[in-house]
Amino acid sequence: MKIVVGIKQVPETTNVKINEKTKNIDRRGLGGVINSYDLHALQAALAIRNQVGGEVITLSMGPDDFAVSLQETLALGADKAVLLSDRAFAGADTLATAYVLSEAIKKVGQVDLVLVGQQSVDADTGQVGPIIAEMLKVPQVTYADKIDAFKDHLVIDRKLENMEQTITAKLPILLTATDKANRPKYTNVVEIAKSFDKPIITWHAGDLDLDEKRVGQAGSPTIVRSISEPQKVAKKNHRLSNDPATAARELVDILKQKNILTEDK
Amino acid sequence: MDQNKTSKEILLRMVKSFTENEVAPFDMEIDHTRSYVNDLLNKIKETDLLSTMLPKEYGGAGFDGSTTAEMINEIARGNASLAVTLEGHFKSIDQIVKFGNQALKDEYLPQAKSRIIAFSMTEPSGGSNPLGINSHAKHVGDKWIINGDKIMITNGGLAEIYCVLVKTAPEELSFFVVDKDMEGFEFGKQENFLGLTGVPVGEIVMNNIEVDESHLLGKVGMGKEIGDSAHNDARVLMGAVLTGIMEHELDIVTDYATHRKAIDTPIIQMQGIQRKIADIAIAKETTKLLYQKAAWLKDNRQDYEEEAAMAKAYGSRSAVKSGDDALQILGGYGYSLDYPVEHLIRDARAMELAEGTVEKMRTEIALIEAKNRA
């Protein structure tokens, strides 16, 4: 099975700063890590490869320093990596990102399964996977919790708010992985050195069959007007009476006042 | 792509995540139970953390001294004991790499991936003055017969391979490598130490252990040189452990002082508290610079003995003092066994003794300063 895994490098979440001017994440001097959901997607891909055979290719669109994350995926067991790096890709929104990724997946060719994370932990939209599936015209299953692979089909468990599903799906397909899909392994320290024997291929805009109006800033219809941290609201204490019956009545009154409880009509 | 830089970044990402998820949450439990809970010993083998600095030709990852020290620093921020267990193993590997003959390297270095190696000099008669030891080896035919008693060995009981200092003549010190599976090898008493309680520190007894010529580390009479070299390598890594302890102290006090209030004001706004926190940060950064410089000198094949001694001598007292300040910032909670500060003081205190007492290190530093000017 030929599997492509989308890998996004994100800043370490503890020190994310937003550039007030560009409304973009200020990446200067930040340590990057692989988006945590993508590690689950990769782990799932490796397990499937080990079960039914095939090849795992990791794919990332981003600046050259994302290559570290791709190298890390090779140390974790991926067979090869592709970096999509070009100034023309800068400023992409989810649509333009998904467009370039889907064209790269086409160029890889004969891909049976695309695995991405359920969402990124920095921009958090969860849109890239589903858009890629639409662009590639393949079916998609989002929020995959468990994936069992067979020669020509997959069985996927997913949990939604009000139901649990088990889906049998034919290939080719795109899945987005949750953090319940598996427990990612730690990078093996000795495998780091060995990973340099495997290739990271860089594709620039010119290497792909792209419509330049659909790439980067030009291909991004969304604009961030403002971005800010949510205001912290101070917690308030309210002491209820000691007598349980009175306290219960007081509590119900407060909840009604706040429209949390409403009168049954 | 710069392969060294990329490898280092991937390693440190891994170690950071490993420490956050597998080590730090168990810090208190390791201290209280005096053992590596959470299956940590298996985890450091499975991830090959044990092979971080083992040369590639023996199956290791081949990281340099600076990277190895930074990795130890990161782990120590989560738990100092585990960092010292790794330090003990790494400094022993270093000596076999530096002084071992090819047969010895071929036999033991590949095993270092999964079997911990320890380094033992101290005896009941004392640690600071090696010529006072009683263990000895006798040349019989093409074999050496080793007898003696070694105590206070870091990873003693856990380690499976031991580099042992013995006398090969009344005034002649030499090192041999022995294996716990050899006939005549026995484990003795475990120490009941105050700090670094996760690290087993114990005794080995050698009763007519017979080894081949190849088990002689370096040459006959090189005992002092090899011992000094091991101290130097250990001290660089201990500087890293001490930095990690002070980072841990800073993690605790900055969080506490930001949230703890004196009536309405967070105590971090108070100058007396600020001064303590600033002093811990200065000591941490100074120790870090010292061990990094020592490691850099080592990687660049220059003398690092003095900087290594400084990192440990300065870092150990600083970490103890910083722990004391941290305890004060936490008030009564700082004095509680249910909070981690007290064990950080106990942990740091060990490093004023192990790998040469601070008195011995200051002697070395003073003599090097004089020699440089002679």
Ligand SMILES: Cc1cc2nc3c(=O)[nH]c(=O)nc-3n(C[C@H](O)[C@H](O)[C@H](O)COP(=O)(O)OP(=O)(O)OC[C@H]3O[C@@H](n4cnc5c(N)ncnc54)[C@H](O)[C@@H]3O)c2cc1C
């Ligand atoms: C400050 C800020 C402002 C932004 N403004 C906008 C905006 O106005 N409009 C807009 O549409 N987007 C905006 N973005 C989103 C930005 O363009 C995204 O980083 C990018 O499009 C990917 O979307 P995502 O991070 O939400 O990925 P998600 O859709 O949440 O990611 C899901 C999965 O897709 C894969 N994936 C995502 N990105 C990549 C990649 N580059 N390479 C490989 N795989 C990938 C990964 O497997 C990931 O787990 C903004 C982001 C930030 C931080």
Ligand SMILES: Cc1cc2nc3c(=O)[nH]c(=O)nc-3n(C[C@H](O)[C@H](O)[C@H](O)COP(=O)(O)OP(=O)(O)OC[C@H]3O[C@@H](n4cnc5c(N)ncnc54)[C@H](O)[C@@H]3O)c2cc1C
């Ligand atoms: C946690 C821990 C781990 C250890 N791990 C190991 C290990 O792995 N391998 C190993 O071999 N040993 C190990 N040791 C032992 C350690 O190396 C010795 O404790 C140390 O060398 C001091 O020896 P001693 O305890 O016999 O004290 P002594 O040598 O008897 O010293 C007593 C006091 O006299 C001072 N003193 C003695 N001689 C001199 C001198 N010449 N100049 C100045 N002052 C002097 C010392 O500084 C000290 O204050 C460990 C100790 C600890 C606490």
